[in-house]
Amino acid sequence: MPPSAETVTADDLREAVQLAVSALAKAPPDAWDAKAGSLEWDCWETVEHLSDDLFAYAAQLAPKTPPMDGDVPFVWESRRPSGPANAIHANRDAGPDGLLRVLDACGGLLVAMVRTVAPDVRAHHGFGAADAEGFAAMGIVETLVHTHDLAAGLGLPWDPPAGLCSRALGRLFPDAPRDTDPWPTLLWATGRTELPGRPRLTSWRWYGAPRAPR
Template sequence: MVTAEDLQAAVDCVIGALRPAVDADWAVPAGSIEWSCRATAEHIGQAHLHWASQLAVRARTKYVRWSAEAQELAPPAGVLDFVEAAGRILALVVQASPAGTRAFHPWGIGDPEGFAAMGCVEALVHGQDLASGLGRDFEPPSELCERVLARLFAHEPRGADDPWLALRWLTGRTSIPGRPSPESWKWRPAPLDETWNPAPVADPMPFTPLSR
């Protein structure tokens, strides 16, 4: 089971790896993705805050319509504060949400454990992007990666016995000799013992501008 404590551990792992790099140039690309390190870090915080909002109000058909970002002139240390705070907020909301809570995600109606696990993936995978761009080592706990894979990706192929390698392979961050990389993937926010609709119809769809 993936818990709020697991999410806090994932965030701690990211913050611990990146704090020593706050004086580096965060305008460089984050690993193999197109975003800068600053934009990638900000994205982690935004995702965590959006998911905390989903759970807090039990939004079933759409995203709560608000936006969050680090202050424009915040230095990298301030952006990391934003990431850390957002992760803590999501963990607290997960912890406070009854097991029967359900909330919308574009890939399925999730429960608190599902949102905690998604938060872990967001932190760990983009944490690796950031570490790669900033020249830092990043190695999250293997047991944490195993729990996340079991909760969110039971339906996806397992590329390797090493959980961290498997998670990076599955999300397009690395290759494995002899194994073709997945063309696409989706995580499963819905509980494993419930019917899963991987594309729930939302009204309106997330982030679609509303007309006046």
């Protein structure tokens, strides 16, 4: 199935976040210190990082004049050496339920911005100034792929819908294979796995700039 040329929407992003929250809610309460897949972060830190990604994308779109030369200057800091540098940290006293509530809330912020920002608005991202659709697609990729990392660490199943994967691939990865299943292809495009005849990538990027009119 080829990457889709369909528009990525706020509803797609909401579906990705809700699927992730529902899947992660099944984790044992004592499992969150496990390493998240191939990442150097534990599972708790990885959810904080994902939440931070979604928050940061919403923040880029939120100002009356979104920044084109850098990020909105929140303080991003790590709480341990080699930990993720986040502006968002969950209160450990709230436990895993509170952690997932933070993820849900940050996803909701980005969903709201994608719904309300005009189509001609652009904001800075290191992989190309993006529109609201681009930030939605980035949020979907972050959510699907980091939930894959988390599922590996938490011992959970995770197989997101092909349509979500296909639309995100079509928006952000124009050079991705078009003759392979969308979910394995998205994992390959983000350096998580190999595909038949295609070794695992050691470096990768997406292309967030708006697509040419079609």
